[in-house]
Amino acid sequence: MTAIATPPPTRDDDVLPLLELAGERSTPLALGRGLWSSRELLVLLARKEFHVKYRRMSFGTLWAVVLPLLQSVVMAIVFSHLVVFHVPHYAIFILSGMAAWTYFSSVFASGSTAIAGGASLASKVYFPRALLCLVQSVTALYGLVIMIGIVLVLCVPLGVHLGPAVLLLIPGILLLLVFSSALTLTAAALHVYFRDVNYVVNALVLLLLYLSPVIYSPALAPRILHPLLVVNPLTGILDLFHAALGYPGAMGLALFVTGAWTIFFLATAVVLHSRFDRVFTDLQ
Amino acid sequence: MTAAPAIELRGVGKRFTKYDDLPLLITSATRLQRRHRRAKLWAIRGVDVEIPTGTSLGMIGRNGSGKTTLLSMMAGVTAPTEGLLRIRGRVAPLISVGVGFHTELTGRENVYLNATILGLTKKQIDQRIESIVDFAEIDAFLDTPVKFYSSGMFVRLGFAVAIHSEPDVMIVDEVLAVGDLGFQVKCLERMARLVQGGTTVVMVSHNMGAIQRLTPRVLLLDKGAPVFLGTAEAAISRYHELLDEDPDTEVDLSSALRHERGTVEMVSVELLGPDGEALKQVRSGTPLTVRLTARALAPVTEVVVGFSLTGPDSQVIYMDTNASHPFGRMEAGEVAAFTMSFAAALPTGSYSVSGWLQRSDHRTVLARSRHAAFFVDGRPTVTGAADLRGLISREELASEVSEAVS
Numbered sequence: 001m002t003a004i005a006t007p008p009p010t011r012d013d014d015v016l017p018l019l020e021l022a023g024e025r026s027t028p029l030a031l032g033r034g035l036w037s038s039r040e041l042l043v044l045l046a047r048k049e050f051h052v053k054y055r056r057m058s059f060g061t062l063w064a065v066v067l068p069l070l071q072s073v074v075m076a077i078v079f080s081h082l083v084v085f086h087v088p089h090y091a092i093f094i095l096s097g098m099a100a101w102t103y104f105s106s107v108f109a110s111g112s113t114a115i116a117g118g119a120s121l122a123s124k125v126y127f128p129r130a131l132l133c134l135v136q137s138v139t140a141l142y143g144l145v146i147m148i149g150i151v152l153v154l155c156v157p158l159g160v161h162l163g164p165a166v167l168l169l170i171p172g173i174l175l176l177l178v179f180s181s182a183l184t185l186t187a188a189a190l191h192v193y194f195r196d197v198n199y200v201v202n203a204l205v206l207l208l209l210y211l212s213p214v215i216y217s218p219a220l221a222p223r224i225l226h227p228l229l230v231v232n233p234l235t236g237i238l239d240l241f242h243a244a245l246g247y248p249g250a251m252g253l254a255l256f257v258t259g260a261w262t263i264f265f266l267a268t269a270v271v272l273h274s275r276f277d278r279v280f281t282d283l284q
Numbered sequence: 285m286t287a288a289p290a291i292e293l294r295g296v297g298k299r300f301t302k303y304d305d306l307p308l309l310i311t312s313a314t315r316l317q318r319r320h321r322r323a324k325l326w327a328i329r330g331v332d333v334e335i336p337t338g339t340s341l342g343m344i345g346r347n348g349s350g351k352t353t354l355l356s357m358m359a360g361v362t363a364p365t366e367g368l369l370r371i372r373g374r375v376a377p378l379i380s381v382g383v384g385f386h387t388e389l390t391g392r393e394n395v396y397l398n399a400t401i402l403g404l405t406k407k408q409i410d411q412r413i414e415s416i417v418d419f420a421e422i423d424a425f426l427d428t429p430v431k432f433y434s435s436g437m438f439v440r441l442g443f444a445v446a447i448h449s450e451p452d453v454m455i456v457d458e459v460l461a462v463g464d465l466g467f468q469v470k471c472l473e474r475m476a477r478l479v480q481g482g483t484t485v486v487m488v489s490h491n492m493g494a495i496q497r498l499t500p501r502v503l504l505l506d507k508g509a510p511v512f513l514g515t516a517e518a519a520i521s522r523y524h525e526l527l528d529e530d531p532d533t534e535v536d537l538s539s540a541l542r543h544e545r546g547t548v549e550m551v552s553v554e555l556l557g558p559d560g561e562a563l564k565q566v567r568s569g570t571p572l573t574v575r576l577t578a579r580a581l582a583p584v585t586e587v588v589v590g591f592s593l594t595g596p597d598s599q600v601i602y603m604d605t606n607a608s609h610p611f612g613r614m615e616a617g618e619v620a621a622f623t624m625s626f627a628a629a630l631p632t633g634s635y636s637v638s639g640w641l642q643r644s645d646h647r648t649v650l651a652r653s654r655h656a657a658f659f660v661d662g663r664p665t666v667t668g669a670a671d672l673r674g675l676i677s678r679e680e681l682a683s684e685v686s687e688a689v690s
Contacts, residue, residue, distance in 0.1 A: 016452060019371040024363045041400050045384075048397055052388050124379040125401050126360035196308040278363035282300055 373452025381442030
C-alpha cells in the first residue's frame with residue numbers, strides 16, 4: 001500500500017532514462033549499452049533455460065554432461081579400434097576436443113533460432129534481441145566447465161602430464177565463447193528473414209564434426225583435408241584445447257585464421273543487429 | 285518533476301512488410317527467385333501526440349485501427365518507420381501480463397524473472413516481493429510451479445509484478461479484460477493511484493468503462509490514422525459513430541433462418557433519446573427508442589419485427605419480437621417505421637441495438653439493420669449484465685440483538 005506513495009525508483013536518481021526512436025536503425029553504441037544494462041536479465045534467462053531443461057528429470061543437471069560424455073566414450077572406443085590414429089592417450093584427446101565441440105554445436109544449433117523462437121517474449125517487452133542468443137552461450141557454459149573438469153581429473157589416472165601449457169585453456173575457452181557467439185548472432189539474425197538458415201546450420205553442425213580435428217589430430221589427417229582444416233575456424237580453437245594437454249597442433253596459422261573469422265562474424269553481427277534489432281519482431 | 289512531456293510522438297508511422305512466403309536464403313543468394321510476393325502496408329501513420337508527465341491517455345479504435353502497433357512502439361518493442369518517438373523515464377509495458385512466465389518455474393522464480401524483464405534490480409525485487417504476493421493473493425502458492433495455478437492466479441501475479449515495478453511510464457494493453465471482476469476493480473483503483481503519484485499511463489482498451497474511469501484524454505484511431513483527440517466522452521461518442529459504419533457487426537441470428545432478399549429493404553436504424561434526438565451516449569436508466577425504417581419492395585402479408593441488444597462482451601443480453609401479434613400487410617413501395625422503447629437499465633459499457641423484419645412463419649428473415657452502437661454511463665457501483673435498480677437497505681433488529689447479548 002505505502003510502496004506506491006514513494007517516488008518511482010529510477011536507475012540514476014535524477015536523470016530519467018530517455019528513449020529516442022527515429023527510424024528502424026539503432027547504433028552499435030546504443031546496442032552495447034542496452035546489452036550491458038540487461039546483464040542481470042541475461043543471467044536470469046540463462047538460469048531459467050537451464051532449470052527448465054533439466055529440472056524435472058531424476059538425474060537433474062547431470063544430463064547436460066552425460067550425453068556428450070557418452071558420445072565421446074563411444075567415439076573413443078570405435079575410432080581407437082577401427083581406425084588407428086596413433087594419438088597417445090586417445091581418450092583424453094577426444095574428450096578435450098568434444099568439450100569444445102559440444103559447446104560450439106549446442107550454442108550454434110539452439111542459438112541460431114533463438115531470436116525467432118523468442119518472439120513471444122520479445123514482442124511484449126524490449127531488450128536487445130542479441131540477448132536471446134547470448135542466453136544460449138551462457139547456458140552451455142555449465143556443460144563446458146564440467147567436461148573440462150572431467151578431462152583434467154582423468155589426466156591423473158591415465159598418466160597424462162599436465163604442464164604450464166594447461167593455461168592455454170583460458171584463451172581457448174575465450175576464443176571458443178566469442179567465436180561461437182559471433183557466428184550464432186549472425187545466423188540468428190539471418191534466420192529471422194530466411195527460414196532455411198535452420199537447415200544450413202544443422203547441415204554445418206553435422207559436417208563440421210568430421211571436418212574439424214576433434215576425432216583425429218590435424219597432423220595425421222589425410223592430405224586432401226589439409227586446406228579445409230586450415231580455413232576451418234574451429235581448428236584454431238581445438239588446437240588451443242589440444243595444446244593445453246600437450247598435443248602438438250597446427251597452431252600459428254590456424255589461430256590466425258580463427259581470429260580473422262571471429263572478427264568477420266563479430267562485425268557482421270554488429271552490422272545486422274544495429275540494423276534490425278528494433279524490428280526483428282515485426283515479422284512474427 | 286520535469287516540464288518535458290513523458291511521451292512525444294512527432295509524425296510517427298509504421299510500415300510492415302507482409303510476406304506471403306518467407307524467402308529462402310538459398311534462393312535469394314542464387315537469385316533463383318527474383319522477387320518474393322510481399323506487400324508493404326502502413327499500420328499507422330501521422331501520429332502527433334504529446335503526453336504530459338503524470339497524465340494518462342486512452343487509445344481506442346476498431347480492430348485493425350493501429351492501436352496495438354502504436355502501443356508497441358511506445359513500449360519500444362518495435363521502432364517507427366518514420367517520425368520521431370521520445371519517451372522519458374522507465375517504461376513498464378503491460379502488453380500482456382506475466383511476460384516471460386514459465387510454467388515449470390515457481391511463482392517466486394517467475395516474479396524475479398518477470399520483474400527483471402520489467403527493469404527491476406534484484407535488490408528492488410527483494411524489497412517488494414512481500415507486497416507483490418499480498419496484492420496477488422497467492423501467498424500459499426508462492427513456491428508452487430505456476431503450471432498448477434488457476435488462470436486467475438496467474439493473471440493476478442502478473443499484474444501485481446507490473447504494478448509494483450513502479451514505472452515512470454506504464455503501457456497497458458487490454459489486460460484488464462482478464463481476471464475476475466473484483467480484481468479488475470482493484471487494478472483500476474491501483475492504476476488511478478499510480479497516475480496520482482505521477483506515473484504516466486497509456487492504455488488501449490475496448491472496455492469503454494475502464495477508459496472513461498481512467499483516462500480523461502482519449503485518442504481515437506481508425507484505419508491506421510488518428511481521427512480524434514479530446515475528452516473521453518467525446519472520443520467515445522465518435523467511436524460509437526464509427527462502430528455504426530462497420531458492416532461486419534451484423535448479428536448472425538440463427539442458422540435455421542432463411543434470408544429472403546429483395547422483398548423488404550432496411551432504410552435506417554436510429555437510437556433516439558426521450559426528446560427524439562439521436563444519441564450515442566446515455567446515462568443509465570434513460571428511456572430510449574430504437575427506430576427501424578423499412579421499405580417494402582414487394583407486398584408482404586404479415587410482418588414480424590425483432591430487436592436485439594448486444595452487450596460489451598458481444599453477447600446478446602436482450603431479444604424480443606412481436607411474433608405473438610404480427611403487424612398487418614405491407615404494400616409494395618410502402619415505407620414504415622418500427623420502434624421499440626425501453627429503459628437503458630444497464631451498467632457502464634458499450635452496447636448496440638439492431639433489428640430485423642421477418643415473415644410470420646418464423647423462418648424467413650426479410651431484412652436486417654446495422655448495429656446502432658451507444659455507450660451507457662452507468663452507476664459507478666454497478667457491474668453485471670443489467671442494472672436492476674436494486675434497493676440495498678438495512679433493517680435494525682434491535683430486540684433480537686439485545687436478546688442474543690443478554
